[in-house]
Amino acid sequence: MAALLLGKTHRNLLKSVPEGAPGLLVSLALFTCLLRCAECVKPSNMILIVTDDLDVELGGMYTATPLCCPSRSSILSGKYPHNHMVHNNSLSGNCSSKAWQTGPEMQAFPVYLSKMYYQTFYGGKYLNQYGINETGGVKHVPPGWDQWHVLVGNSQYYNYTLSVNGKAEVHKDNYEKDYLTDLILNRSLNFLDSQSPQHPFFIMLCPPAPHSPWTAAPAYQNNFTDVKAPRDGSFDKPGKDKHWLLRQPVNPMTNSSIDYLDNAFRKRWQTLLSVDDMVEKLVKKLEVMKELDNTFIFFTSDNGYHTGQFSLPIDKRQLYEFDIRLPLLVRGPGIKPNQTLQDPVVNIDLPVTILDIAGVNISTLDMDGQSFLPQLVPSFRNSTSRPDFLVEYTGEGHFTKDPDCPKLGPGVSQCFPDCVCEDAFNNTYACVRTFKDSNFQYCEFADDEAFVEVYNLTADPHQLENIVKKVDPALLEAMNQRLIKLQSCKGESCRQV
Numbered sequence: 001m002a003a004l005l006l007g008k009t010h011r012n013l014l015k016s017v018p019e020g021a022p023g024l025l026v027s028l029a030l031f032t033c034l035l036r037c038a039e040c041v042k043p044s045n046m047i048l049i050v051t052d053d054l055d056v057e058l059g060g061m062y063t064a065t066p067l068c069c070p071s072r073s074s075i076l077s078g079k080y081p082h083n084h085m086v087h088n089n090s091l092s093g094n095c096s097s098k099a100w101q102t103g104p105e106m107q108a109f110p111v112y113l114s115k116m117y118y119q120t121f122y123g124g125k126y127l128n129q130y131g132i133n134e135t136g137g138v139k140h141v142p143p144g145w146d147q148w149h150v151l152v153g154n155s156q157y158y159n160y161t162l163s164v165n166g167k168a169e170v171h172k173d174n175y176e177k178d179y180l181t182d183l184i185l186n187r188s189l190n191f192l193d194s195q196s197p198q199h200p201f202f203i204m205l206c207p208p209a210p211h212s213p214w215t216a217a218p219a220y221q222n223n224f225t226d227v228k229a230p231r232d233g234s235f236d237k238p239g240k241d242k243h244w245l246l247r248q249p250v251n252p253m254t255n256s257s258i259d260y261l262d263n264a265f266r267k268r269w270q271t272l273l274s275v276d277d278m279v280e281k282l283v284k285k286l287e288v289m290k291e292l293d294n295t296f297i298f299f300t301s302d303n304g305y306h307t308g309q310f311s312l313p314i315d316k317r318q319l320y321e322f323d324i325r326l327p328l329l330v331r332g333p334g335i336k337p338n339q340t341l342q343d344p345v346v347n348i349d350l351p352v353t354i355l356d357i358a359g360v361n362i363s364t365l366d367m368d369g370q371s372f373l374p375q376l377v378p379s380f381r382n383s384t385s386r387p388d389f390l391v392e393y394t395g396e397g398h399f400t401k402d403p404d405c406p407k408l409g410p411g412v413s414q415c416f417p418d419c420v421c422e423d424a425f426n427n428t429y430a431c432v433r434t435f436k437d438s439n440f441q442y443c444e445f446a447d448d449e450a451f452v453e454v455y456n457l458t459a460d461p462h463q464l465e466n467i468v469k470k471v472d473p474a475l476l477e478a479m480n481q482r483l484i485k486l487q488s489c490k491g492e493s494c495r496q497v
């Protein structure tokens with residue numbers, strides 16, 4: 001787990017509320033907007049920045065699934081994976097598939113924003129399989145987006161194709177013309193210049209950073225040369241009481257694995273410096289436009305990341321906090337500066353919150369998440385903190401042997417460096433993460449051992465000890481029942497205890 005970097009991002013998002021706009025007044029104004037009163041001139045603008053693979057150590061948000069395509073599908077649809085049916089990063093796992101396009105994508109949050117007269121812009125990575133020819137290629141522009149500058153396929157910094165409002169635009173590797181993080185920022189600034197002032201806007205920016213191949217901008221390629229991944233928490237601790245995949249890694253790790261992950265860690269930070277610039281330039285632009293006081297900015301990620309935890313070199317896809325816990329920074333009208341919300345928030349809550357801000361009647365939505373606007377902005381609506389949430393993950397495995405790792409059998413994947421595998425088809429699990437009476441995580445695997453892991457996060461924040469054999473059987477039974485209920489929940493039933 002890496003500490004969140006992003007100096008400028010912190011400064012720009014956590015700084016003071018806008019001058020002349022004290023919290024209470026703005027929150028009253030916002031409330032008035034929600035009631036759509038005559039004096040409400042225009043609902044708030046919104047910007048949502050979703051980084052790729054950014055972990056967090058501080059408080060933050062959770063993901064209902066620690067992998068790009070399923071998580072991004074949850075952010076768009078407000079649904080748990082068992083309801084949007086996107087289970088992995090492949091087309092066959094429904095990533096940007098026809099089933100997605102004709103189902104959840106038709107009811108994703110931009111569709112409702114557009115009905116509320118928002119002018120919408122999307123820039124950067126969408127879903128890992130977006131733009132392939134089987135599903136309509138670059139011509140497919142999902143409903144609700146007015147401006148669409150979206151990457152074909154998975155995160156790249158150079159040498160990629162964009163769908164620009166349905167037309168292919170091929171990019172090479174000239175920094176000034178092609179660096180994707182900068183390019184989507186520039187396009188969003190152009191979009192802001194073209195705004196008609198009567199309508200609110202919504203911008204979603206999904207930079208490739210800090211995903212591999214970790215290509216930093218030229219100006220940042222020599223930063224952080226002395227930085228190493230932190231050696232704290234579960235770094236290089238054995239995972240001997242955990243599910244079978246965690247019992248495989250060499251412990252302690254080989255020097256080559258450590259060198260590899262330190263290098264990845266440094267390069268991840270280098271790529272984030274361009275994201276820092278993105279946030280700063282957007283905030284400055286909003287200031288010049290005099291829209292900063294009326295704009296919510298959300299900053300988050302699709303999944304977490306690990307560098308050496310339990311001797312796993314680098315990846316995500318695990319049930320532990322380092323992979324499911326994400327950064328979430330929000331600034332906007334009525335939000336007090338520099339406060340930390342204690343209530344848990346999940347990625348499926350983002351679209352509901354966004355639509356709540358836009359003035360949509362959220363109780364009409366077919367979404368599993370809940371709005372955290374009442375927690376962000378003290379309003380007349382009572383807030384209800386979620387008692388728990390569900391994590392669902394379907395493991396990915398290749399059924400041909402990995403030629404680079406002849407000793408490994410089939411069924412595993414992500415076996416680099418040093419043939420340590422980070423995923424397998426039977427790394428398929430579901431967990432309930434509870435907050436109300438206990439700070440617990442309870443997970444069941446669909447593998448040959450029907451393996452169970454249980455953690456008391458209060459006593460053991462780094463999940464070093466699986467207490468399944470020690471914990472009161474009545475508590476295990478209760479968590480098993482809750483898990484079963486959540487795994488088939490839909491809409492309202494996902495929000496009820």
Ligand SMILES: *[C@@H]1O[C@H](CO)[C@@H](O)[C@H](O)[C@H]1NC(C)=O
Nearest residue numbers: 085086087092093094099103
């Ligand atoms: C893909 O989505 C469709 C429609 O929801 C569903 O019937 C199918 O089972 C899904 N496929 C997978 C692999 O989940």
Ligand SMILES: *[C@@H]1O[C@H](CO)[C@@H](O)[C@H](O)[C@H]1NC(C)=O
Nearest residue numbers: 131132133134137138152153
């Ligand atoms: C889609 O088809 C076009 C035209 O045949 C081809 O140039 C392009 O490479 C294909 N794209 C993908 C992602 O396969």
Ligand SMILES: *[C@@H]1O[C@H](CO)[C@@H](O)[C@H](O)[C@H]1NC(C)=O
Nearest residue numbers: 157158159160172173174215
């Ligand atoms: C981009 O593609 C060109 C041509 O294949 C290649 O020479 C170059 O190294 C690539 N650049 C990057 C940054 O990968």
Ligand SMILES: *[C@@H]1O[C@H](CO)[C@@H](O)[C@H](O)[C@H]1NC(C)=O
Nearest residue numbers: 175176177178179182183186
């Ligand atoms: C973005 O805009 C800046 C400022 O105009 C320019 O220097 C830079 O080359 C642009 N980058 C891309 C990738 O468009």
Ligand SMILES: *[C@@H]1O[C@H](CO)[C@@H](O)[C@H](O)[C@H]1NC(C)=O
Nearest residue numbers: 007219220221222223224273
């Ligand atoms: C990155 O490196 C440049 C050049 O050495 C330096 O000016 C800048 O302050 C560094 N930025 C950070 C955030 O360390």
Ligand SMILES: *[C@@H]1O[C@H](CO)[C@@H](O)[C@H](O)[C@H]1NC(C)=O
Nearest residue numbers: 252253254255256257258259
């Ligand atoms: C691994 O690195 C440690 C610390 O730098 C060093 O003491 C040790 O000799 C190295 N081991 C090998 C096999 O190179």
Ligand SMILES: *[C@@H]1O[C@H](CO)[C@@H](O)[C@H](O)[C@H]1NC(C)=O
Nearest residue numbers: 010011014015016337338339
């Ligand atoms: C935010 O709060 C922390 C801890 O309460 C404090 O150390 C820090 O100085 C504050 N930052 C700002 C910008 O007010």
Ligand SMILES: *[C@@H]1O[C@H](CO)[C@@H](O)[C@H](O)[C@H]1NC(C)=O
Nearest residue numbers: 034035360361362363364365
């Ligand atoms: C929101 O929708 C619900 C369910 O359709 C309805 O009962 C309620 O009256 C609506 N609220 C408002 C403020 O329109």
Ligand SMILES: *[C@@H]1O[C@H](CO)[C@@H](O)[C@H](O)[C@H]1NC(C)=O
Nearest residue numbers: 374378379380381382383384
């Ligand atoms: C908020 O909750 C309190 C206590 O449950 C209740 O008395 C009050 O009516 C609620 N207010 C609103 C606006 O729902």
Ligand SMILES: *[C@@H]1O[C@H](CO)[C@@H](O)[C@H](O)[C@H]1NC(C)=O
Nearest residue numbers: 087088090092093395396397
């Ligand atoms: C993704 O899910 C589909 C459907 O279950 C499966 O056929 C495919 O092998 C999975 N992809 C990987 C890489 O595991």
Ligand SMILES: *[C@@H]1O[C@H](CO)[C@@H](O)[C@H](O)[C@H]1NC(C)=O
Nearest residue numbers: 244410411424426447448449
């Ligand atoms: C999981 O699958 C791998 C690869 O087929 C196999 O070696 C392992 O024994 C399985 N483990 C369990 C617990 O099912």
Ligand SMILES: *[C@@H]1O[C@H](CO)[C@@H](O)[C@H](O)[C@H]1NC(C)=O
Nearest residue numbers: 438456457458459460471475
């Ligand atoms: C979890 O750990 C805390 C701190 O050690 C302890 O007070 C609490 O009783 C534990 N909870 C359970 C249910 O064992």
